[in-house]
Amino acid sequence: MGNVIELERVTKQYGPNKAVDHLSLSIKSGQVVALLGPNGAGKTTAISLILGLKRPTAGTVRLLGGNPQDEHIRGRIGAILQEVDVIDRLKVKEVIDLFRSYYAHPMPTERLLRLAGLEKEAELFTEHLSGGQKRRLQFALALSGDPEVIFLDEPTVGMDVTSRRVFWEMLRALAQGGRTIVLTTHYLEEADAIADRILVINHGKIVADGTPDQLKGSLGGRYISFIAGPAIQQDDLAALPGIDRTEWNGRHVKLYTANTDSLLFSLVERGFDMKDIEIKGGGLNEVFEQVIETEGAGIK
Numbered sequence: 001m002g003n004v005i006e007l008e009r010v011t012k013q014y015g016p017n018k019a020v021d022h023l024s025l026s027i028k029s030g031q032v033v034a035l036l037g038p039n040g041a042g043k044t045t046a047i048s049l050i051l052g053l054k055r056p057t058a059g060t061v062r063l064l065g066g067n068p069q070d071e072h073i074r075g076r077i078g079a080i081l082q083e084v085d086v087i088d089r090l091k092v093k094e095v096i097d098l099f100r101s102y103y104a105h106p107m108p109t110e111r112l113l114r115l116a117g118l119e120k121e122a123e124l125f126t127e128h129l130s131g132g133q134k135r136r137l138q139f140a141l142a143l144s145g146d147p148e149v150i151f152l153d154e155p156t157v158g159m160d161v162t163s164r165r166v167f168w169e170m171l172r173a174l175a176q177g178g179r180t181i182v183l184t185t186h187y188l189e190e191a192d193a194i195a196d197r198i199l200v201i202n203h204g205k206i207v208a209d210g211t212p213d214q215l216k217g218s219l220g221g222r223y224i225s226f227i228a229g230p231a232i233q234q235d236d237l238a239a240l241p242g243i244d245r246t247e248w249n250g251r252h253v254k255l256y257t258a259n260t261d262s263l264l265f266s267l268v269e270r271g272f273d274m275k276d277i278e279i280k281g282g283g284l285n286e287v288f289e290q291v292i293e294t295e296g297a298g299i300k
């Protein structure tokens with residue numbers, strides 16, 4: 001199947017502020033796509049536009065080949081948005097059955113309870129659930145119509161580490177079954193663990209796009225850090241080959257490079273006076289910081 005989601009030069013403007021700015025994007029079926037970005041980057045707005053909950057100021061959005069506001073498209077998607085309250089005075093199983101009744105071909109209740117890890121809580125009243133359990137119930141409700149596309153806005157907020165890992169495995173299993181999953185997260189580890197593709201958004205634009213490995217590989221993000229002795233001048237280091245970026249913080253230096261081994265060799269060969277030498281990075285944290293700082297110049 002082709003693209004499940006297609007955005008063409010989509011802008012959403014609030015007064016002078018462009019929450020989403022000429023965003024073009026296509027997502028294929030069966031992918032897990034993570035939207036990353038700092039607070040206010042435009043992630044939730046992008047998801048609301050894809051879901052048809054907000055109308056773009058300009059540009060076109062297509063979901064499952066159609067208009068996201070069409071009834072027959074809505075029935076094929078499931079979503080958890082931020083801070084949605086579940087209905088009180090009903091038991092977990094009853095709320096799930098209520099939501100299932102809205103759909104022609106719902107997922108079986110037992111499967112929903114199992115996927116959400118709520119089998120033991122089935123007979124509990126929803127107001128007695130913990131924060132993390134409520135989040136999992138929302139997930140079960142989002143899946144109740146057996147959707148082809150699932151949108152999750154910060155789905156694991158409030159979950160403990162174990163629940164989060166179980167949740168990731170379950171998402172991967174759903175994607176392997178052919179479902180498309182789009183999630184926003186502030187946890188880089190989460191994006192790294194489950195996403196086939198990461199989109200980094202800042203100021204309403206995509207500033208990086210690739211698999212976790214591509215982003216880590218292309219941006220490197222690896223650096224050598226050390227405390228520079230008094231004789232080392234900034235120009236001495238700037239003249240070394242293969243340095244992408246240098247940061248000085250007092251005498252604490254970070255040298256970013258695609259090849260930390262050969263740079264370390266050059267430093268040692270030149271007899272620089274260095275202490276506390278460390279090679280770090282190569283993780284998504286560094287990639288994220290770099291992309292946000294440099295607005296992703298040239299990275300896509």
Ligand SMILES: Nc1ncnc2c1ncn2[C@@H]1O[C@H](COP(=O)(O)OP(=O)(O)OP(=O)(O)O)[C@@H](O)[C@H]1O
Nearest residue numbers: 014017018019037038039040041042043044045046
């Ligand atoms: N209804 C609205 N009216 C005015 N401005 C809005 C509205 N909704 C969002 N914005 C602005 O649009 C920008 C993007 O917000 P959005 O909620 O999409 O960011 P986000 O990436 O989801 O942030 P977070 O990580 O904090 O959830 C922000 O500057 C926000 O203040």
